[in-house]
Amino acid sequence: EAQVTQNPRYLITVTGKKLTVTCSQNMNHEYMSWYRQDPGLGLRQIYYSMNVEVTDKGDVPEGYKVSRKEKRNFPLILESPSPNQTSLYFCASGRRGGSSYNSPLHFGNGTRLTVT
């Protein structure tokens, strides 16, 4: 089954304790991206990746890191989480480039992160 898998679904942590949210897709998509969803705001893009070893900042990258060492995986790393990073996070993947801009994003199930 084609899917984007995020883990964990729920995470409660304390300020400053490094954490990683994993994201994996099995559709051989070039493009992967991370978003956060906060009340009253639309999904905001944190980072995106056009392909292996190619990553770039979205609109809200501060406090986050990503890596793309393999095509299928795109982990989101919070080196020193703070309470303002409490949010619902989504990973998404899609085809990109050439005539693929008419292809949709496929979303993971989300990770609800609470930083105390």
Add this chain to the structure above:
Amino acid sequence: ILNVEQSPQSLHVQEGDSTNFTCSFPSSNFYALHWYRWETAKSPEALFVMTLNGDEKKKGRISATLNTKEGYSYLYIKGSQPEDSATYLCAYNTGNQFYFGTGTSLTVIP
């Protein structure tokens, strides 16, 4: 940060009513306009991706139109059913980046 606006913010309709929502977006640097359906406790699922001015797409009772020159898209639902209750998101794509609206929350009352 580009501004994508959706209206109305929320909508309650009776079963069987037809309804429509609006998404407005910048008309510059346009690659595609996406519509997603997002049910509570699930992840957003794609409805339509439109790239050309004048595009119209249809899936069952749901359809969408696109005007890239004036920067808006409409989503229509004909004969709303309770299972249509969800938040409908639009996203403006500039190639590599996506800018989402805050969504329209639809509740269909049986």
